Amino acid sequence: MYKVVKREQLTENVVLMEVEAPLVAKKCLPGQFIILRVNEQGERIPLTVAGYDREKGTVRIIYQIVGKTTQILSELKEGEAILDFVGPLGTPSHTEGIKKAAVIGGGLGCAIAYPQAKALFDKGADVTMIAGFRSKDFVILEDEMKKASNKLYIMSDDGSYGEHGLVTNKLEELLKAGEVFDTVIAIGPLIMMKFVCQLTKKYNVKTIVSMNPIMIDGTGMCGGCRLTVDGKTKFACVDGPDFDGHLVDFDEAIRRSRMYSSKEREAMEKHKCRLEGMNSGK
Amino acid sequence: MANKNMAPKKTPMPEQKPDVRNKNFSEVALGYTEEMALNEAARCLGCKNRPCVSGCPVNVQIPDFITLVAEGKYSEAYKKITETNSLPAVCGRVCPQESQCEGKCVRGIKGEPVAIGRLERFCADYSMKKAEDSGEKAKPNGHKVAVIGAGPAGLTCAGDLARKGYDVTVFEAFHKAGGVLIYGIPEFRLPKAIVQKEIDKLIKAGVKMELNVVAGRAVQVDELLESGFEAVFVGTGAGLPAFLNIEGESLNGVFSANEYLTRNNLMKAFDPNYDTPIFEAKKVAVVGGGNVAMDAARTAKRLGAEVYIVYRRSEEEMPARAEEIHHAKEEGINFNLLCNPVRILGNKDGWVEGIECVRMELGEPDASGRRRPVEKQGSNFVIDVDAVIMAIGTSPNPIIKDTTKGLETNKHGCIVACEDTGKTSKDRVYAGGDAVTGAATVILAMGAGKKAAEAIDKAIMNKAE
Numbered sequence: 155m156y157k158v159v160k161r162e163q164l165t166e167n168v169v170l171m172e173v174e175a176p177l178v179a180k181k182c183l184p185g186q187f188i189i190l191r192v193n194e195q196g197e198r199i200p201l202t203v204a205g206y207d208r209e210k211g212t213v214r215i216i217y218q219i220v221g222k223t224t225q226i227l228s229e230l231k232e233g234e235a236i237l238d239f240v241g242p243l244g245t246p247s248h249t250e251g252i253k254k255a256a257v258i259g260g261g262l263g264c265a266i267a268y269p270q271a272k273a274l275f276d277k278g279a280d281v282t283m284i285a286g287f288r289s290k291d292f293v294i295l296e297d298e299m300k301k302a303s304n305k306l307y308i309m310s311d312d313g314s315y316g317e318h319g320l321v322t323n324k325l326e327e328l329l330k331a332g333e334v335f336d337t338v339i340a341i342g343p344l345i346m347m348k349f350v351c352q353l354t355k356k357y358n359v360k361t362i363v364s365m366n367p368i369m370i371d372g373t374g375m376c377g378g379c380r381l382t383v384d385g386k387t388k389f390a391c392v393d394g395p396d397f398d399g400h401l402v403d404f405d406e407a408i409r410r411s412r413m414y415s416s417k418e419r420e421a422m423e424k425h426k427c428r429l430e431g432m433n434s435g436k
Numbered sequence: 437m438a439n440k441n442m443a444p445k446k447t448p449m450p451e452q453k454p455d456v457r458n459k460n461f462s463e464v465a466l467g468y469t470e471e472m473a474l475n476e477a478a479r480c481l482g483c484k485n486r487p488c489v490s491g492c493p494v495n496v497q498i499p500d501f502i503t504l505v506a507e508g509k510y511s512e513a514y515k516k517i518t519e520t521n522s523l524p525a526v527c528g529r530v531c532p533q534e535s536q537c538e539g540k541c542v543r544g545i546k547g548e549p550v551a552i553g554r555l556e557r558f559c560a561d562y563s564m565k566k567a568e569d570s571g572e573k574a575k576p577n578g579h580k581v582a583v584i585g586a587g588p589a590g591l592t593c594a595g596d597l598a599r600k601g602y603d604v605t606v607f608e609a610f611h612k613a614g615g616v617l618i619y620g621i622p623e624f625r626l627p628k629a630i631v632q633k634e635i636d637k638l639i640k641a642g643v644k645m646e647l648n649v650v651a652g653r654a655v656q657v658d659e660l661l662e663s664g665f666e667a668v669f670v671g672t673g674a675g676l677p678a679f680l681n682i683e684g685e686s687l688n689g690v691f692s693a694n695e696y697l698t699r700n701n702l703m704k705a706f707d708p709n710y711d712t713p714i715f716e717a718k719k720v721a722v723v724g725g726g727n728v729a730m731d732a733a734r735t736a737k738r739l740g741a742e743v744y745i746v747y748r749r750s751e752e753e754m755p756a757r758a759e760e761i762h763h764a765k766e767e768g769i770n771f772n773l774l775c776n777p778v779r780i781l782g783n784k785d786g787w788v789e790g791i792e793c794v795r796m797e798l799g800e801p802d803a804s805g806r807r808r809p810v811e812k813q814g815s816n817f818v819i820d821v822d823a824v825i826m827a828i829g830t831s832p833n834p835i836i837k838d839t840t841k842g843l844e845t846n847k848h849g850c851i852v853a854c855e856d857t858g859k860t861s862k863d864r865v866y867a868g869g870d871a872v873t874g875a876a877t878v879i880l881a882m883g884a885g886k887k888a889a890e891a892i893d894k895a896i897m898n899k900a901e
């Protein structure tokens with residue numbers, strides 16, 4: 155059992171948790187992830203390591219409530235425990251040699267992009283961070299990102315916070331203005347990463363993306379997380395989750411991410427019904 | 437001694453009816469009653485030269501245990517088996533007996549061999565019901581050993597060492613111990629409660645289980661060696677699934693058998709109380725001819741699909757246990773033999789729509805002695821399916837190899853280890869099971885775990901003196 159020592163609601167449906175998992179905390183590096191199972195009937199889901207405290211033996215996760223598992227997870231209180239929590243998994247991000255980077259986070263992707271930005275910044279790299287959100291209510295980690303970058307741009311789709319526009323608008327503006335990045339790191343919805351890559355290809359800037367396909371084991375055993383990168387089959391859980399964005403087949407990845415979507419909606423509906431049933435029964 | 441039973445056929449084992457069992461996940465074969473066991477035991481001739489024993493990779497003393505069964509001494513028979521085999525309830529159910537013990541039985545020359553596997557299962561189930569194996573703890577000898585991977589190889593090694601008084605810790609990546617016995621082989625062939633009982637026994641005997649630990653990531657082999665473990669046994673299996681690299685393999689609806697079976701067995705997707713989803717296919721093609729293919733096919737059938745096995749050789753070459761092929765046929769699985777997939781067809785949204793195959797004929801025997809299939813030009817045809825499951829083999833996972841300096845592997849990624857001792861190229865590190873041989877069998881993995889336990893014990897005791 156892995157105890158939740160801290161639980162914080164970042165926005166209406168984004169939650170931060172610190173979980174006691176000493177083995178993971180001792181070893182994890184930016185770019186790696188964990189897989190957890192909340193309870194015996196639960197699914198195994200992957201979440202990125204969004205921070206850690208090696209001394210306290212805790213790991214931070216930040217997740218968006220999108221379906222049943224993240225919903226149940228969010229219902230845990232401080233002091234309660236997660237049944238299974240395994241990691242660190244995946245290959246850590248390669249940050250060596252990066253001197254000037256643009257780190258781009260799309261919505262919740264900021265939670266994954268933030269530790270990468272921080273690792274680069276702590277190593278002395280020049281970090282420009284571009285964080286995009288749907289609107290003001292969805293903004294997360296603003297202070298943290300500010301502290302981990304030389305320059306932070308916040309964008310919102312509706313203009314309710316920061317600048318009006320998409321992350322790609324800002325990136326293009328900077329590139330056009332002659333900013334030279336040796337690397338762009340883009341983490342967010344598949345569609346955002348796809349468009350960032352289209353743009354950076356035009357400007358010939360190396361781009362790293364963090365892929366998040368459906369996973370079960372996270373150790374290279376099921377092949378469920380496979381992607382096509384440079385025409386070859388790769389397993390995101392062991393070969394990634396970071397890949398050269400210019401080589402990833404995004405359309406395939408987008409298609410594969412919908413494999414179980416109807417079933418998942420069903421599970422969430424059932425869970426909601428049960429909750430409502432319980433509440434009304436009181 | 438009682439009269440010999442000279443019937444040419446094995447005493448039949450009661451089974452669920454095919455059209456009933458292909459809709460549920462309960463065990464197919466129900467096991468012998470006492471009466472049936474006595475009847476079958478009387479078929480054994482107690483041969484002096486014991487050919488059957490030489491066919492068993494762990495040398496179960498077959499005529500001895502069968503004699504005890506015939507005398508009604510079931511507990512003694514069980515003890516006799518466990519002298520050399522620590523998981524008889526499992527082996528009795530899943531060993532490919534026809535190519536091992538039973539393949540050598542003299543009764544098999546004219547008629548069917550003695551049903552050694554079924555008798556072994558009977559003894560194990562009988563003792564389990566009586567909860568006879570107390571699994572008492574041995575006196576601690578003060579030495580620590582780590583085992584990586586809780587499959588049959590790792591569990592056997594751990595159990596043997598614990599019984600010798602070692603302080604053994606098993607590190608397992610999944611949230612449940614058992615390896616393929618838990619995530620791969622389905623409930624209807626090997627009930628998970630039986631596997632769990634075997635594991636509980638080991639825990640009672642003092643083995644510590646550290647679940648959710650991926651060795652190589654959370655803890656390295658070298659760290660274990662530095663932190664007080666005097667030896668490490670690597671039994672991480674061969675979990676990396678192969679694909680055919682044909683067109684269409686990344687379409688939605690194409691799965692590795694590992695994924696499909698793990699969703700269903702480990703994550704219990706078939707049970708509506710569990711959250712993990714599984715693709716509800718209407719028509720499935722399963723590519724392959726081994727146990728894994730049979731298990732995937734029979735699972736898909738139980739989940740409501742019409743199922744087609746696609747295998748490029750003929751039935752004779754199928755590596756699956758004879759009983760599983762027989763059961764699969766009874767359950768209404770369609771067999772497309774001498775048939776090779778060429779590509780998988782998808783609709784415009786990227787979901788599987790069919791699989792194109794080409795017919796094969798058998799040519800000259802290849803290096804393995806099996807006749808090599810060659811394509812019949814122009815014989816292509818399409819089977820309409822909405823899912824394809826690839827069960828064409830697995831190889832060892834590279835995580836341990838990539839994170840352990842000085843551990844030699846061969847070109848297939850298998851750890852190089854001495855067959856008799858499990859010793860690897862790295863000091864104090866032993867390995868066995870599928871991680872060394874590539875995908876093989878439960879009993880071979882157990883045999884390797886056993887040999888390594890002996891070698892580890894010898895090495896540590898020599899040093900201690």
Ligand SMILES: Cc1cc2nc3c(=O)[nH]c(=O)nc-3n(C[C@H](O)[C@H](O)[C@H](O)COP(=O)(O)OP(=O)(O)OC[C@H]3O[C@@H](n4cnc5c(N)ncnc54)[C@H](O)[C@@H]3O)c2cc1C
Nearest residue numbers: 199200201202216217218220221222223224366367415418
């Ligand atoms: C390596 C990796 C790291 C991740 N890190 C984080 C993280 O730090 N924070 C976070 O909130 N999420 C992260 N995710 C995504 C997270 O795993 C999914 O949100 C989670 O599995 C959803 O589970 P659920 O049962 O709540 O929702 P489900 O009911 O399973 O799904 C609800 C909806 O989300 C979609 N969905 C399901 N899985 C994914 C996925 N892997 N990617 C995108 N959409 C998905 C479904 O299609 C469905 O529409 C990561 C995924 C991977 C592979």
Ligand SMILES: Cc1cc2nc3c(=O)[nH]c(=O)nc-3n(C[C@H](O)[C@H](O)[C@H](O)COP(=O)(O)OP(=O)(O)OC[C@H]3O[C@@H](n4cnc5c(N)ncnc54)[C@H](O)[C@@H]3O)c2cc1C
Nearest residue numbers: 585587588589609615616620651673869870876877878881
């Ligand atoms: C579907 C299927 C059906 C089969 N049917 C039969 C049959 O009928 N009869 C038969 O004899 N054989 C059968 N086999 C083969 C048999 O199951 C295997 O040969 C046997 O399980 C190998 O045992 P093992 O201990 O070497 O490995 P495994 O059983 O694979 O166990 C390895 C364990 O190590 C764990 N692990 C891997 N990497 C790490 C790591 N880095 N850190 C920690 N833990 C790790 C895995 O999670 C797993 O639990 C079947 C196999 C499959 C897949």
Ligand code: SF4
Nearest residue numbers: 492496527531536537
């Ligand atoms: S362990 Fe397997 S091979 Fe050996 S006697 Fe038992 S069933 Fe036969």
Ligand code: SF4
Nearest residue numbers: 480481483488541542
């Ligand atoms: S070979 Fe057959 S008949 Fe002879 S001892 Fe072995 S099991 Fe009995």
Ligand code: FES
Nearest residue numbers: 372374376377391
């Ligand atoms: S999650 Fe199973 S292989 Fe990557």
